[in-house]
Amino acid sequence: MNMNDLPTTWTLARRAERMNPSVIREILKVTEKPGIISLAGGLPSPKTFPVAAFAAASAAVLANDGPSALQYAASEGFGPLREAIADFLPWDVSPDQVLITTGSQQGLDLIAKVLIDTDSRVLVETPTYLGAIQAFTPMEPKVVAVASDDEGVLVDDLVAKVGTGADKARFLYVLPNFQNPTGRTMSDARRAALVAKAAELNLPLVEDNPYGDLWFDNPPPAPLTARNPEGCIYMGSFSKVLAPGLRLGFLVAPKSVYPKLLQAKQAADLHTPGYNQRMVAEVMKGGFLDKHVPTIRALYKEQRDAMLAALTKEMQGLSVEWNKPDGGMFLWLRLPEGVSAIELLPKAVERNVAFVPGAAFYADDADHRTLRLSFVTSTAEQIATGIAALAAAIRDHQAKG
Amino acid sequence: MNMNDLPTTWTLARRAERMNPSVIREILKVTEKPGIISLAGGLPSPKTFPVAAFAAASAAVLANDGPSALQYAASEGFGPLREAIADFLPWDVSPDQVLITTGSQQGLDLIAKVLIDTDSRVLVETPTYLGAIQAFTPMEPKVVAVASDDEGVLVDDLVAKVGTGADKARFLYVLPNFQNPTGRTMSDARRAALVAKAAELNLPLVEDNPYGDLWFDNPPPAPLTARNPEGCIYMGSFSKVLAPGLRLGFLVAPKSVYPKLLQAKQAADLHTPGYNQRMVAEVMKGGFLDKHVPTIRALYKEQRDAMLAALTKEMQGLSVEWNKPDGGMFLWLRLPEGVSAIELLPKAVERNVAFVPGAAFYADDADHRTLRLSFVTSTAEQIATGIAALAAAIRDHQAKG
Numbered sequence: 047m048n049m050n051d052l053p054t055t056w057t058l059a060r061r062a063e064r065m066n067p068s069v070i071r072e073i074l075k076v077t078e079k080p081g082i083i084s085l086a087g088g089l090p091s092p093k094t095f096p097v098a099a100f101a102a103a104s105a106a107v108l109a110n111d112g113p114s115a116l117q118y119a120a121s122e123g124f125g126p127l128r129e130a131i132a133d134f135l136p137w138d139v140s141p142d143q144v145l146i147t148t149g150s151q152q153g154l155d156l157i158a159k160v161l162i163d164t165d166s167r168v169l170v171e172t173p174t175y176l177g178a179i180q181a182f183t184p185m186e187p188k189v190v191a192v193a194s195d196d197e198g199v200l201v202d203d204l205v206a207k208v209g210t211g212a213d214k215a216r217f218l219y220v221l222p223n224f225q226n227p228t229g230r231t232m233s234d235a236r237r238a239a240l241v242a243k244a245a246e247l248n249l250p251l252v253e254d255n256p257y258g259d260l261w262f263d264n265p266p267p268a269p270l271t272a273r274n275p276e277g278c279i280y281m282g283s284f285s286k287v288l289a290p291g292l293r294l295g296f297l298v299a300p301k302s303v304y305p306k307l308l309q310a311k312q313a314a315d316l317h318t319p320g321y322n323q324r325m326v327a328e329v330m331k332g333g334f335l336d337k338h339v340p341t342i343r344a345l346y347k348e349q350r351d352a353m354l355a356a357l358t359k360e361m362q363g364l365s366v367e368w369n370k371p372d373g374g375m376f377l378w379l380r381l382p383e384g385v386s387a388i389e390l391l392p393k394a395v396e397r398n399v400a401f402v403p404g405a406a407f408y409a410d411d412a413d414h415r416t417l418r419l420s421f422v423t424s425t426a427e428q429i430a431t432g433i434a435a436l437a438a439a440i441r442d443h444q445a446k447g
Numbered sequence: 448m449n450m451n452d453l454p455t456t457w458t459l460a461r462r463a464e465r466m467n468p469s470v471i472r473e474i475l476k477v478t479e480k481p482g483i484i485s486l487a488g489g490l491p492s493p494k495t496f497p498v499a500a501f502a503a504a505s506a507a508v509l510a511n512d513g514p515s516a517l518q519y520a521a522s523e524g525f526g527p528l529r530e531a532i533a534d535f536l537p538w539d540v541s542p543d544q545v546l547i548t549t550g551s552q553q554g555l556d557l558i559a560k561v562l563i564d565t566d567s568r569v570l571v572e573t574p575t576y577l578g579a580i581q582a583f584t585p586m587e588p589k590v591v592a593v594a595s596d597d598e599g600v601l602v603d604d605l606v607a608k609v610g611t612g613a614d615k616a617r618f619l620y621v622l623p624n625f626q627n628p629t630g631r632t633m634s635d636a637r638r639a640a641l642v643a644k645a646a647e648l649n650l651p652l653v654e655d656n657p658y659g660d661l662w663f664d665n666p667p668p669a670p671l672t673a674r675n676p677e678g679c680i681y682m683g684s685f686s687k688v689l690a691p692g693l694r695l696g697f698l699v700a701p702k703s704v705y706p707k708l709l710q711a712k713q714a715a716d717l718h719t720p721g722y723n724q725r726m727v728a729e730v731m732k733g734g735f736l737d738k739h740v741p742t743i744r745a746l747y748k749e750q751r752d753a754m755l756a757a758l759t760k761e762m763q764g765l766s767v768e769w770n771k772p773d774g775g776m777f778l779w780l781r782l783p784e785g786v787s788a789i790e791l792l793p794k795a796v797e798r799n800v801a802f803v804p805g806a807a808f809y810a811d812d813a814d815h816r817t818l819r820l821s822f823v824t825s826t827a828e829q830i831a832t833g834i835a836a837l838a839a840a841i842r843d844h845q846a847k848g
Contacts, residue, residue, distance in 0.1 A: 052646040054678035056704050057617055059564045059586070065710040092514035100517070104505040113493035116501070116690035148549050148694070152716040159585050163460045164565075180714040184560050185460070216458055245453035277455035289517035291721040293549070303457050309466040313581040314715070315553040319723060320692040 061184045068180060069406040073391070083432035085419045086400040088226065088375055091349075094342045095289045096329065103328035107321065115321040121312040122146070123296070124323035130330050131282070131296050137272035143298050145307055148318045150256055150283040150295030154181035156310045157252055157279060160303060161216045162187045167209045169218040171199045173407035173416070175226045175254065178219050190215070191409040196369065198222060198232040201239045208247050217250040217279075223258040223266045224374020227407045227418040231372050234267035241273040256283040256295075259339050261373035262347040276300045279307075284326055286375070287339050292322045346375065352426035353377060353419065356433035364440055368419075375422040378404070380415050381440065387417040390443055399435040462585045469581060470807040474792070484833035486820045487801040489627065489776055492750075495743045496690045497730065504729035508722065516722040522713040523547070524697070525724035531731050532683070532697055538673035544699050546708055549719045551657055551684040551696030555582035557711045558653055558680060561704060562617045563588045568610045570619040572600045574808035574817070576627045576655065579620050591616070592810040597770065599623060599633040602640045609648050618651040618680075624659040624667045625775020628808045628819040632773050635668035642674040657684040657696075658775035660740050663748040667774065677701045680708075685727055687776070688740050693723045747776065753827035754778060754820065757834035765841055769820075776823040779805070781816050782841065788818040791844055800836040 073086060107115050122128065123146025132139040147153045154177065162168060162185035170178065172191040179189060193203040199220055208215050220240070222232035232240070244251050253270045271278035275298075283295040299307050311317075350371060357368055357379075365382040379401075381387060387403035394400065404416025421429060474487060508516050523529065524547025533540040548554045555578065563569060563586035571579065573592040580590060594604040600621055609616050621641070623633035633641070645652050654671045672681035676699075684696040700708055712718075751772060758769055758780075766783040780802075782788060788804035795801065805817025822830060 052649070052678075054646065054651055054675070054701075055649055056562070056651055056701075057615070058704070058707060059560065059562055059567070059617075061564075062561045062707045062711075065561075065707060065714065067706075067710055068713055087519075089519055092518055095514055095517040097509055097513035097517070100513075101506060101509045104509070105502060108498055108502045108505070112498035112501070113496055114692075116496040116498070116692035117493055118488075118490055118686075118691045148716045148720075151714075155715045159460065160463045160466075161457070161460055163462075166460070177714075177717070184711065184714060214458070216460075245455065248453070248456055250455050250457055274455070277453075285519075290519045291515075291517035293716060293718070293720040300455075300457075303459070305468075306459060306463045306466060309468055310463075310585065312469055313466065313552075313578075313585060314556045315549045315694060316578070317694070319549075319694040319720060322720060322723065 061186055064183050064186065068176065073400070073402060079395070082395065082398045082400055083424055083428045083435070084400045085421070085424060085429070085432050086402045087423055088420055089423045090286055090290060090375070091345060091422050094345060096338055099329050099334065100289070100325060103325045106328055107324045111324060115324045117320065119317045119320040121308055121317045123318060124320055124327060127323045127327040130327055134335070135298065136268060137275065139298055143300070143304060145297050145299065145304065145311060146318045146323060147295045147297060147311070148315055149285065149290070149293040150254065150281045151177055151181060152314065153281045153295055153297040154178050156297070156307050156314065158182045158185040159310045160306045167213050167215040169204070169207055169215045170409050171220055171225070172409070173227055173404060174219065174409060175221055176407050178254065179409060189409045192218065196230055197236045198225065198230060199240060201236070201243045204243055204247060204249070208249055215249060217252045218244065219252045219254065220270065221254045222270060223255055224260060224371055224376070226257070227376055227402070227404065228378040229369060229371030229374055229376040230378070231266050237267055237270055237273065241270050241277070245274055245277055251278040252281070253278050254281045256286055257374035259287050260343060260346060260375065262343060262350065263372065266373065271298065279303065287335060287342065288326060288329065292326065294318065294322055294326055343373070346422050349421040349424070349426050349429060350377070352429045353421040353433060356430045360434050360437035364437065366440065375420055377419045377421060379417050379419055380413070381417065382444065385440065385443060386414045388414065390439060393443055394436055394439040397435040397439050399432040399439070401436070462587050465584050465587065469577065474801070474803060480796070483796065483799050483801055484825055484829045484836070485801045486822070486825060486830070486833050487803045488824055489821055490824045491687055491691060491776070492746060492823050495746060497739055500730050500735065501690070501726060504726045507729055508725045512725060516725045518721065520718045520721040522709055522718045524719060525721055525728060528724045528728040531728055535736070536699065537669060538676065540699055544701070544705060546698050546700065546705065546712060547719045547724055548696045548698060548712070549716055550686065550691070550694040551655065551682045552578055552582060553715065554682045554696055554698040555579050557698070557708050557715065559583045559586040560711045561707045568614050568616040570605070570608055570616045571810050572621055572626070573810070574628055574805060575620065575810060576622055577808050579655065580810060590810045593619065597631055598637045599626065599631060600641060602637070602644045605644055605648060605650070609650055616650055618653045619645065620653045620655065621671065622655045623671060624656055625661060625772055625777070627658070628777055628803070628805065629779040630770060630772030630775055630777040631779070632667050638668055638671055638674065642671050642678070646675055646678055652679040653682070654679050655682045657687055660688050661744060661747060661776070662774035663744055663751065664773065672699065677703070680704065688736060688743065689727060689730065693727065695719065695723055695727055744774070747823050750822045750825070750827050750830060751778070753830045754822045754834060757831045761835050761838035765838065767841065776821055778820045778822060780818050780820055781814070782818065783845065784816070786841065786844060787815045789815065791840060794844055795837055795840040798836040798840050800833040800840070802837070
């Protein structure tokens with residue numbers, strides 16, 4: 047029989063229709079032309095990767111503990127790494143509450159599986175991290191945006207958006223430190239008010255903190271989870287303080303949800319590579335992060351300053367607005383009235399600079415004038431050149447109106 | 448405000464109720480007492496891990512390509528590894544069809560997300576790999592077992608089980624080589640008949656092949672996917688030929704499903720660690736697997752022979768039946784009439800030997816007399832001692848009847 051005479055029809059799950067390629071990854075492909083200055087992607091500067099420390103750690107792990115590092119392992123994660131994480135966090139965390147994940151993106155996938163039913167209401171900030179929406183989407187939630195200002199989510203709007211009965215929101219997803227995409231940080235007062243209101247509303251919080259260690263002048267206020275551990279799941283990552291290519295993140299969950307997250311983890315990939323977990327545990331020994339992270343902060347602060355200086359210089363007279371992030375990787379910019387970031391992008395790429403249009407980050411009504419600029423992937427010199435090109439593209443766009 | 452006065456209620460998704468801890472992992476915990484001979488777990492022998500090759504590969508990757516290995520990367524996987532996999536497979540595969548996964552367990556998770564709706568019919572063998580059922584469960588399928596014999600799934604029963612209309616099975620999951628849990632292998636004739644019948648029924652096949660390279664005397668027949676690539680998703684793994692602790696697997700999918708599997712992958716963990724992918728690509732250079740895999744085959748064959756010899760010697764007069772696997776890691780045993788493997792287990796553990804009761808592997812009516820024995824984790828000497836202890840436990844159980 048010739049199988050070509052009997053072509054197989056693959057019936058896809060309904061959720062597959064909702065899945066889409068990441069807008070950002072598609073943009074990054076368009077902007078991969080040689081010589082372009084990318085202010086688009088959220089790629090940490092490779093200069094910050096401690097290659098020598100990893101090489102030493104890898105050799106040590108394989109020499110001292112090779113067979114265990116290469117064997118199947120517990121779904122919860124490598125014990126000493128869970129302990130190191132619990133010690134590192136600024137509130138009282140038991141290692142038993144720490145679940146190691148294959149990057150913090152996987153934490154979002156596990157949370158979605160355990161907490162979202164079809165049509166469940168899920169609350170997010172305005173705008174919010176695109177990857178979170180992508181991770182939630184396969185579980186088919188109704189994603190509802192809570193109004194937000196320069197400090198993040200507006201507590202008063204929670205009451206209007208939380209829903210009731212079967213439509214009660216399962217959780218609010220929030221990224222309080224140097225948010226992706228806006229770079230904004232939630233103040234201490236806002237955190238206190240949010241945690242209190244969430245407790246009053248019996249609304250669980252999912253706190254994502256990949257950038258919190260990348261502060262420039264002062265550490266950010268205490269995490270939401272530190273204020274009410276039983277009401278929050280906390281997510282952290284080694285992608286920004288060590289390297290993303292190892293895919294190592296973690297979550298901290300209360301006892302009421304931890305066992306189900308663990309079962310979802312086991313079904314998803316059995317466990318995160320034990321070899322990678324041991325390498326990071328080895329690198330962390332002797333307070334390595336205390337010495338290493340300040341070097342990342344210094345570099346990114348210098349590059350943020352370069353971006354702010356270039357914006358001040360180049361955007362004169364253009365009615366462009368931007369914020370001043372206190373840490374992290376991103377800055378948020380608003381174009382003049384009538385200028386759409388999506389329409390501007392190809393003109394910027396022609397001038398060899400790329401960014402991500404802000405519309406990608408809104409769960410509902412997008413502000414099409416916004417865009418996200420990364421100050422970590424490119425050098426200070428490239429940033430200056432790139433911002434000048436961006437300003438030229440805006441001028442050109444306005445002139446042709 | 449004291450948050451303890453306002454405890455948060457976490458509403459779990461309906462699917463979370465269906466999730467359960469792996470029976471096997473729970474058994475493994477019970478059997479972790481010192482001195483026990485484990486014939487239970489499917490842990491590859493650590494002797495087979497090429498630690499020195501990994502050490503050299505890790506040093507080379509970090510020295511030559513460190514920043515790229517440690518950076519975010521494409522969700523599809525590392526290009527040279529995808530090419531090496533496509534070259535290695537025994538049919539015409541384009542690297543574009545290869546998706547790198549974080550262990551082949553993740554392949555099952557992605558397939559479940561893309562192909563299973565709530566209450567979708569999914570067909571499995573009798574018995575089948577427990578981890579597959581665990582990966583499918585969060586998408587809430589109706590798992591239906593197809594009758595199987597010593598060669599695997601019975602083609603005639605497919606017609607009875609495939610369903611019609613909205614209840615038409617989304618796919619049949621099948622593990623043709625040295626199956627987990629039974630160790631059985633599907634004959635060439637059965638493969639041909641299954642692929643033809645599946646095409647006739649317009650039934651997609653999901654072929655899982657983690658053990659296919661671990662043959663002892665002769666390679667198994669050609670994969671199902673090689674016979675009808677457009678009608679099958681193929682899954683492979685480096686866990687058994689190199690090491691499981693790196694969590695590296697892959698799937699090969701036709702163009703009609705690949706893009707959705709890729710989007711599910713991106714949402715699940717962005718990408719599999721690029722560092723690990725480069726290490727394996729580096730280790731594979733120069734035909735390493737052609738030299739290394741035969742050493743694993745030789746060791747496991749010796750240990751299988753030790754198990755068969757011990758069974759012949761120790762089970763005399765006990766009406767115990769077992770098969771003779773042609774490769775892989777597992778042997779399937781059937782206890783005498785009236786002896787339940789679950790009831791036998793604690794008595795075996797008292798005698799310092801552990802196994803996995805077969806009931807764990809059935810999607811529906813279980814044969815409680817069956818059990819799975821692994822011949823890879825323990826040495827030939829340990830296997831001989833363990834089988835003697837198992838026979839003593841059976842005799843003791845029968846005597847106390």
